[in-house]
Amino acid sequence: MLKGKKIVLGITGGIAAYKSAELTREFVKRGADVKVIMTGNATEFIAPLTLQTLSGNPVYMDMFLPADKSEISHISLADEADILIIAPATANIIGKIASGLADDLLSTTVMATNAPVLICPAMNTNMYTNDIVKQNISKLASKNYFFIEPGHGELACGTEGPGRLPPLEDIVEEVESILTKSDLAGEKILITAGPTQEPFDPVRYITNYSSGKMGYALATMARRRGAEVTLISGPTSLPEPFGVKFLQVSSTIEMRNAVMNNMEDSTIIIKAAAVADFRPAAISDDKIKKGDGSLSVRLERNPDIISEVGKMKGDRILVGFAVETENLIENARGKMTEKNMDIIVANDVTQDGAGFRTDTNIVKILDRKGGVEEVPLLDKIEVAERILDRIKAMKDKGLKQKSEG
Ligand code: CTP
Numbered sequence: 001m002l003k004g005k006k007i008v009l010g011i012t013g014g015i016a017a018y019k020s021a022e023l024t025r026e027f028v029k030r031g032a033d034v035k036v037i038m039t040g041n042a043t044e045f046i047a048p049l050t051l052q053t054l055s056g057n058p059v060y061m062d063m064f065l066p067a068d069k070s071e072i073s074h075i076s077l078a079d080e081a082d083i084l085i086i087a088p089a090t091a092n093i094i095g096k097i098a099s100g101l102a103d104d105l106l107s108t109t110v111m112a113t114n115a116p117v118l119i120c121p122a123m124n125t126n127m128y129t130n131d132i133v134k135q136n137i138s139k140l141a142s143k144n145y146f147f148i149e150p151g152h153g154e155l156a157c158g159t160e161g162p163g164r165l166p167p168l169e170d171i172v173e174e175v176e177s178i179l180t181k182s183d184l185a186g187e188k189i190l191i192t193a194g195p196t197q198e199p200f201d202p203v204r205y206i207t208n209y210s211s212g213k214m215g216y217a218l219a220t221m222a223r224r225r226g227a228e229v230t231l232i233s234g235p236t237s238l239p240e241p242f243g244v245k246f247l248q249v250s251s252t253i254e255m256r257n258a259v260m261n262n263m264e265d266s267t268i269i270i271k272a273a274a275v276a277d278f279r280p281a282a283i284s285d286d287k288i289k290k291g292d293g294s295l296s297v298r299l300e301r302n303p304d305i306i307s308e309v310g311k312m313k314g315d316r317i318l319v320g321f322a323v324e325t326e327n328l329i330e331n332a333r334g335k336m337t338e339k340n341m342d343i344i345v346a347n348d349v350t351q352d353g354a355g356f357r358t359d360t361n362i363v364k365i366l367d368r369k370g371g372v373e374e375v376p377l378l379d380k381i382e383v384a385e386r387i388l389d390r391i392k393a394m395k396d397k398g399l400k401q402k403s404e405g
Pocket of ligand 1: 272
């Protein structure tokens with residue numbers, strides 16, 4: 001979603017400046033146009049040529065340029081930016097912005113821009129926890145400057161504590177959020193994702209092929225759009241999405257309990273998890289030995305979580321998924337009615353590019369009024385966006401009807 005966005009990346013003089021090279025690459029990889037401004041001190045830590053090569057643009061350092069380059073001034077950089085990011089941001093640049101100082105190209109551009117500014121502090125722990133720095137950060141935060149908290153850990157100067165530049169994926173995700181319209185602000189969305197695992201002895205379990213990618217994409221996109229997100233996830237190999245409340249579960253019963261304990265104040269519930277319908281009737285304390293013959297494991301029914309939620313959902317919007325290999329629409333509609341869902345996302349997993357383990361999906365979004373939206377082969381994050389658009393439209397319609405009635 002950063003495709004075509006104009007990013008101005010300010011780099012100041014801290015040891016984490018070398019990480020800005022990788023950050024520049026990340027933005028460029030996502031299709032953004034990155035222009036880098038470096039302070040004099042930043043050039044002591046990393047060569048401008050590195051940033052110039054990675055960004056594909058000249059690196060800007062001087063306030064006063066020769067006449068023939070006059071179109072690239074602090075004013076034009078400030079004007080053209082969709083977002084201005086300072087990473088790493090030293091105590092010095094934070095202090096200068098908080099005091100309204102504009103004595104070099106970066107601080108002048110910050111003063112001159114109307115674009116959102118994201119500041120990523122990275123410095124020695126004692127500096128970061130210094131009262132004056134804290135006051136400067138609070139002051140700027142109250143003036144709508146965005147901050148991302150530094151990570152904890154061992155710092156280059158040998159101290160331990162807050163001050164590390166946060167993981168680059170988190171910075172990128174924060175930029176995505178800032179540049180996405182917060183049209184789901186105020187919504188509390190509970191999402192389940194991934195498979196569940198049902199053990200039958202200490203080393204073996206029954207599960208399915210779900211990767212969790214669709215549910216994680218929904219959590220990421222909902223958070224970008226301003227919702228407060230709780231993600232209840234079965235075991236997956238995916239990183240925890242940034243900025244969401246994350247609850248790890250394993251079995252269907254654990255997932256059911258987590259859903260029941262967290263649904264109370266939710267306004268929207270999305271059940272993207274591929275829940276195991278059955279679990280072994282008994283779990284052996286010891287590893288089951290293979291012996292001579294065959295082995296039978298008796299299975300018993302798991303609770304149907306979404307059916308239970310459907311019975312007590314009130315005016316929450318309930319969204320389920322249907323994974324099918326035949327009669328897609330008919331089966332999905334049946335599940336939607338039977339389980340009292342408002343929307344069902346029908347997934348024919350026999351299609352190339354659709355289903356469990358891929359990064360893409362092809363779905364049909366059905367609603368109770370007979371509506372069908374066909375979503376073609378798209379990246380799961382884009383499919384998530386379409387599903388959320390549909391939910392948003394349903395919410396808006398509900399609110400309109402309420403106000404008219
Ligand atoms: N689901 C659930 N609890 C279960 C089984 C399914 O909450 N024990 C939810 C899934 O998260 C999904 C929806 O129900 O949102 C439909 O899941 P699916 O596996 O397609 O349907 P089932 O009802 O299990 O039917 P079947 O397996 O027979 O197709």
